[in-house]
Amino acid sequence: MNLEAPIPGANFLSDTRNYAWHRPPDIVDYDDAVGYLIDKIDQPEEIETIHAMLGIDAHITTIVTTILLQTVAKGKIGIDLAVLIAGPLARYVEIVAKDVGIKYEMGVEDKDRMVLTPSLLKVALGILDEDEEVEQENIQAPEDNEISGGLMSMPDQMTASQDEQAAMLGSAGIEEAPEVEEVEDDVV
Amino acid sequence: MKTGELKEDGLFYTPEYFDELEEELLDKPTNSKKDKKKELENES
Numbered sequence: 001m002n003l004e005a006p007i008p009g010a011n012f013l014s015d016t017r018n019y020a021w022h023r024p025p026d027i028v029d030y031d032d033a034v035g036y037l038i039d040k041i042d043q044p045e046e047i048e049t050i051h052a053m054l055g056i057d058a059h060i061t062t063i064v065t066t067i068l069l070q071t072v073a074k075g076k077i078g079i080d081l082a083v084l085i086a087g088p089l090a091r092y093v094e095i096v097a098k099d100v101g102i103k104y105e106m107g108v109e110d111k112d113r114m115v116l117t118p119s120l121l122k123v124a125l126g127i128l129d130e131d132e133e134v135e136q137e138n139i140q141a142p143e144d145n146e147i148s149g150g151l152m153s154m155p156d157q158m159t160a161s162q163d164e165q166a167a168m169l170g171s172a173g174i175e176e177a178p179e180v181e182e183v184e185d186d187v188v
Numbered sequence: 189m190k191t192g193e194l195k196e197d198g199l200f201y202t203p204e205y206f207d208e209l210e211e212e213l214l215d216k217p218t219n220s221k222k223d224k225k226k227e228l229e230n231e232s
Contacts, residue, residue, distance in 0.1 A: 034201040091206045099213045 020075025033077050033085050037067065038092055047096070054097050059107025064090045 027033045040046055053063050067089065068082040077085075090106065097104040114120075122128045160168070203220065210218045 030195075031200045038201075088201050088206065091203075092209075095206065095210045095213060098210065 021072055021079075023075055025078040025081070026076050028078070028081065030081065030084060033081050034088050036076065037071065037085065037089055040071075041067070041089075041092065041096070050093060050096065051100060051102065054102045054104055057105070059105050060090050060093050060097070061107035063093055 027036055041050065050063055054060075064086055068077075068086060071077050072079055072082050094104065094106065119128075207218045207220055210220075
């Protein structure tokens with residue numbers, strides 16, 4: 001039994017102003033916030049970090065999220081304002097990337113997204129009509145070479161080869177020791 | 189309603205500001221104006 005737990009209602013009496021984001025933020029104006037962060041990004045240390053992150057193919061959304069989280073944690077801006085200025089900041093980081101000539105990705109678009117069509121939805125739900133069954137055949141099936149599962153998925157080949165099974169059982173692979181030639185006692 | 193109309197003096201960091209900044213830095217027109225025209229066409 002844990003007797004050190006807080007009593008019910010203790011949260012109403014505790015001082016929650018110890019964290020920066022519990023106090024009113026320093027900046028509440030849109031232009032002030034964007035200006036503050038653009039100035040911060042333009043500082044040599046910060047711009048080096050951004051260039052390095054873009055160099056390792058980090059998305060611009062990731063970079064902006066990191067910057068905004070740090071700023072909110074310091075109590076400079078509130079979370080609502082951080083959401084509002086995320087777009088303009090991403091645009092500024094994009095301009096910085098273009099200016100330096102670094103290839104970048106915004107991280108908003110999903111390249112692997114499958115476009116959902118009515119026929120595809122019918123196939124998924126199994127309510128395909130007979131007339132549309134022909135169309136179903138035209139839907140591209142996943143290639144055989146494509147990896148279908150994750151790390152823990154069942155492998156395609158379940159049975160091991162005879163040699164492999166024997167090796168696992170310990171009955172094979174024990175090679176007979178080469179016969180050691182008897183050394184004649186010629187040593188004088 | 190445009191976002192810039194919500195503030196009396198208007199916003200400073202508008203999409204147009206960033207377009208101009210990009211044009212100044214890169215010395216070539218930005219693509220975002222074309223995207224904006226497409227958006228307006230689609231709306232109408």
